[in-house]
Amino acid sequence: MGYPKVVIVGGGFGGLRAAQGLKKADVLITLIDKTNHHLFQPLLYQVASAALSPGNIAVPIREVLKKQPNVEVLMADVEAVDLKNQCVITGNEESFPYDYLILAPGSHHSYFGHPEWEALAPGLKTLADAVAIREKLILLSFERAERCDQQQQVRRYMRFVIIGGGPTGVEMAGSIAEIASTTLVRNFRKIRPEQTEIFLVEGASHVLPSYPEKLSLRAEKDLEKMGVRVLTNNLVTQVTPEGVQLKDRFIESSNIIWAAGNQASPLLQTLGTPLDKSGRAFVELDMSLPGYPQVFVIGDAAHAVNAKGELLPGLAPVAIQQGRYVADVIARRLPPLDRKPFRYFDKGNMATIGKAKAVAYIGKWTFSGYLAWLAWGLIHIAYLINFSNRLLVMTQWFFWYLTGQRRVRLIIQSFEDTE
Amino acid sequence: MGYPKVVIVGGGFGGLRAAQGLKKADVLITLIDKTNHHLFQPLLYQVASAALSPGNIAVPIREVLKKQPNVEVLMADVEAVDLKNQCVITGNEESFPYDYLILAPGSHHSYFGHPEWEALAPGLKTLADAVAIREKLILLSFERAERCDQQQQVRRYMRFVIIGGGPTGVEMAGSIAEIASTTLVRNFRKIRPEQTEIFLVEGASHVLPSYPEKLSLRAEKDLEKMGVRVLTNNLVTQVTPEGVQLKDRFIESSNIIWAAGNQASPLLQTLGTPLDKSGRAFVELDMSLPGYPQVFVIGDAAHAVNAKGELLPGLAPVAIQQGRYVADVIARRLPPLDRKPFRYFDKGNMATIGKAKAVAYIGKWTFSGYLAWLAWGLIHIAYLINFSNRLLVMTQWFFWYLTGQRRVRLIIQSFEDTE
Numbered sequence: 001m002g003y004p005k006v007v008i009v010g011g012g013f014g015g016l017r018a019a020q021g022l023k024k025a026d027v028l029i030t031l032i033d034k035t036n037h038h039l040f041q042p043l044l045y046q047v048a049s050a051a052l053s054p055g056n057i058a059v060p061i062r063e064v065l066k067k068q069p070n071v072e073v074l075m076a077d078v079e080a081v082d083l084k085n086q087c088v089i090t091g092n093e094e095s096f097p098y099d100y101l102i103l104a105p106g107s108h109h110s111y112f113g114h115p116e117w118e119a120l121a122p123g124l125k126t127l128a129d130a131v132a133i134r135e136k137l138i139l140l141s142f143e144r145a146e147r148c149d150q151q152q153q154v155r156r157y158m159r160f161v162i163i164g165g166g167p168t169g170v171e172m173a174g175s176i177a178e179i180a181s182t183t184l185v186r187n188f189r190k191i192r193p194e195q196t197e198i199f200l201v202e203g204a205s206h207v208l209p210s211y212p213e214k215l216s217l218r219a220e221k222d223l224e225k226m227g228v229r230v231l232t233n234n235l236v237t238q239v240t241p242e243g244v245q246l247k248d249r250f251i252e253s254s255n256i257i258w259a260a261g262n263q264a265s266p267l268l269q270t271l272g273t274p275l276d277k278s279g280r281a282f283v284e285l286d287m288s289l290p291g292y293p294q295v296f297v298i299g300d301a302a303h304a305v306n307a308k309g310e311l312l313p314g315l316a317p318v319a320i321q322q323g324r325y326v327a328d329v330i331a332r333r334l335p336p337l338d339r340k341p342f343r344y345f346d347k348g349n350m351a352t353i354g355k356a357k358a359v360a361y362i363g364k365w366t367f368s369g370y371l372a373w374l375a376w377g378l379i380h381i382a383y384l385i386n387f388s389n390r391l392l393v394m395t396q397w398f399f400w401y402l403t404g405q406r407r408v409r410l411i412i413q414s415f416e417d418t419e
Numbered sequence: 420m421g422y423p424k425v426v427i428v429g430g431g432f433g434g435l436r437a438a439q440g441l442k443k444a445d446v447l448i449t450l451i452d453k454t455n456h457h458l459f460q461p462l463l464y465q466v467a468s469a470a471l472s473p474g475n476i477a478v479p480i481r482e483v484l485k486k487q488p489n490v491e492v493l494m495a496d497v498e499a500v501d502l503k504n505q506c507v508i509t510g511n512e513e514s515f516p517y518d519y520l521i522l523a524p525g526s527h528h529s530y531f532g533h534p535e536w537e538a539l540a541p542g543l544k545t546l547a548d549a550v551a552i553r554e555k556l557i558l559l560s561f562e563r564a565e566r567c568d569q570q571q572q573v574r575r576y577m578r579f580v581i582i583g584g585g586p587t588g589v590e591m592a593g594s595i596a597e598i599a600s601t602t603l604v605r606n607f608r609k610i611r612p613e614q615t616e617i618f619l620v621e622g623a624s625h626v627l628p629s630y631p632e633k634l635s636l637r638a639e640k641d642l643e644k645m646g647v648r649v650l651t652n653n654l655v656t657q658v659t660p661e662g663v664q665l666k667d668r669f670i671e672s673s674n675i676i677w678a679a680g681n682q683a684s685p686l687l688q689t690l691g692t693p694l695d696k697s698g699r700a701f702v703e704l705d706m707s708l709p710g711y712p713q714v715f716v717i718g719d720a721a722h723a724v725n726a727k728g729e730l731l732p733g734l735a736p737v738a739i740q741q742g743r744y745v746a747d748v749i750a751r752r753l754p755p756l757d758r759k760p761f762r763y764f765d766k767g768n769m770a771t772i773g774k775a776k777a778v779a780y781i782g783k784w785t786f787s788g789y790l791a792w793l794a795w796g797l798i799h800i801a802y803l804i805n806f807s808n809r810l811l812v813m814t815q816w817f818f819w820y821l822t823g824q825r826r827v828r829l830i831i832q833s834f835e836d837t838e
Contacts, residue, residue: 053472055827408474
């Protein structure tokens with residue numbers, strides 16, 4: 001009856017690498033994603049902060065896989081997995097049967113049980129999010145401030161609150177500080193962009209809580225130097241159209257960006273297998289669902305542990321390595337007992353704060369400043385898919401480095417002008 | 420009482436050049452545009468056809484003018500001009516008084532008295548239009564075709580109708596033909612993009628009706644070779660969600676692009692002065708409104724004639740030269756009788772059809788093919804504002820030339836999946 005059918009849900013780092021890992025395998029792959037593109041998420045904040053165009057960090061999934069005839073790519077919303085009948089079901093009730101299933105649907109931001117905050121404090125997970133933050137929150141706010149006569153309202157427009165001090169929050173805070181201090185200089189006649197206020201709110205005692213404390217402190221110092229006010233040990237208790245309530249103060253602001261917590265894709269709730277409190281599916285050491293050795297969950301959607309029982313972090317390298325691992329298990333048709341447990345090889349972590357400012361660590365080795373920033377840039381360029389994207393991103397970074405300019409300062413959508 | 424106030428409405432080619440032409444003049448300029456960017460409209464079809472990113476052909480107006488302290492830039496909708504009280508009024512009821520007024524609000528597509536067709540057959544005037552055509556009409560149509568089982572429906576998804584055979588229509592038709600024949604090759608497993616059907620509908624007896632007939636014929640031949648079916652002498656009598664009714668046939672299609680006729684901005688209707696049937700304001704030989712020597716209308720919004728009484732075409736070079744001319748009149752405070760009539764210096768016209776295919780003429784001299792195409796590319800690069808944009812566009816064109824790839828094939832917005 002022909003080759004086994006492999007269905008992959010999600011074309012992010014994990015799903016795409018799984019498909020590529022099956023290039024030479026005798027299988028028929030269907031990769032389903034709700035967008036048409038693979039997104040290089042580590043640089044998404046640069047689209048949100050007007051430094052890069054969406055086209056620079058995303059490529060059509062079918063373009064990446066066009067030379068792999070055993071893959072069919074579909075743009076569709078997968079709404080449910082039917083483990084009993086071995087199929088996935090898409091939005092328009094189509095059903096796709098599988099022999100092997102790889103679930104890599106990713107995660108959203110978690111609003112700590114307050115989904116109504118999402119409209120007031122958008123997160124940063126998709127290209128649409130990034131463009132909305134760029135246009136609506138950042139650029140339009142300065143335009144409105146310039147047109148506004150009321151001093152208090154001007155201050156609200158020019159005050160940014162970023163909730164969550166992980167890498168995304170740190171990178172967004174640093175970028176907005178650079179926009180205000182460098183990019184927009186001399187652009188306005190009434191307001192002074194240098195008077196922008198930026199707050200970075202983190203619940204733990206330091207930003208970058210998963211990093212060595214030394215680097216967290218360095219990041220905080222760099223951010224403060226750039227004019228960002230870092231509020232650690234601070235939880236958000238309320239978000240309103242007027243601003244953010246913290247435990248001991250209310251910050252009036254019309255620009256709130258959410259970069260806290262993760263919640264795995266709701267698709268996993270249709271599995272009926274145990275999920276952790278972030279909605280991730282518990283998986284075995286071979287990334288398979290307990291009781292379903294032909295169903296794998298990888299990336300941000302998986303609650304996977306290493307041999308020591310430590311939870312693997314939600315990072316691109318983890319997803320990539322899991323994708324390759326699962327592809328290998330499937331290609332070799334390994335029965336459960338013959339599968340060696342997945343092992344994550346940690347190549348290090350890095351976060352950038354601003355021009356010539358970054359922090360990084362590999363194992364116990366930490367470094368920061370110009371060197372870390374250069375390494376960050378080179379590694380991200382190297383991992384970008386597509387030679388022309390590498391060249392375009394390098395060109396734009398070069399101009400940004402020389403001039404502080406962020407080229408993509410466009411407001412494309414028209415927004416209701418209700419002040 | 421200080422310097423005279425100049426209000427400029429519109430930051431397109433005409434408005435921007437007028438502001439720049441007043442750089443050294445002792446005036447206070449307020450430039451108001453409803454977007455935040457100056458758009459290089461001649462390359463807009465390349466954004467619609469996924470070859471360039473919006474950021475490559477647009478720059479923030481305030482960035483362009485930041486070193487000109489006598490200009491203030493505002494993002495606002497101008498809703499009315501009050502000639503009697505010498506002020507313009509914006510959407511939120513703000514009033515801007517002027518001593519001199521330059522109106523350069525541009526034009527929209529004209530739907531020949533059927534505004535309801537706009538939703539079914541979008542035009543191509545703004546970045547938002549271009550992104551919508553790229554995502555919704557072109558890319559999503561192929562995605563839907565790949566997912567669809569009904570042969571007739573697949574054909575509707577893969578059939579494109581472009582209405583209007585001027586430069587924009589010709590360029591869009593050629594681009595879609597290239598996407599189908601080259602860019603998407605091997606991207607799909609069920610449909611064959613080469614089977615895409617493209618119709619270009621023109622009311623006159625030839626495409627590019629304002630061009631020498633020799634070039635129109637050449638363009639038609641090139642288009643037919645690329646697989647475009649050119650339907651001349653053909654008017655659209657009805658547009659429905661199912662397709663387009665021409666005089667003698669109905670073309671079923673879900674992808675209709677409107678590139679016909681122009682209608683000047685509705686702002687001009689608030690003037691109370693005579694307009695032509697395209698809504699353009701009749702102006703004197705010095706571009707001023709009859710009876711209002713301190714109010715000028717330029718670009719697509721003006722019905723301006725040369726000394727022979729011939730109407731000036733709605734082209735970027737006309738608007739640019741008018742902007743410079745009006746700036747000079749204002750800078751020198753010329754009374755009406757001292758103003759020499761505006762003279763348009765025609766540097767030629769060109770339209771591109773596809774890779775290595777273009778037509779051009781300067782006066783009576785016509786040329787076409789590779790040479791015209793090279794000239795087209797060089798001239799457009801040279802006229803782009805901003806050195807980094809030139810470099811980025813060149814890089815992308817170089818890759819496109821080598822590989823036929825169009826990099827920006829992204830569907831960023833999510834659309835309701837109603838088939």
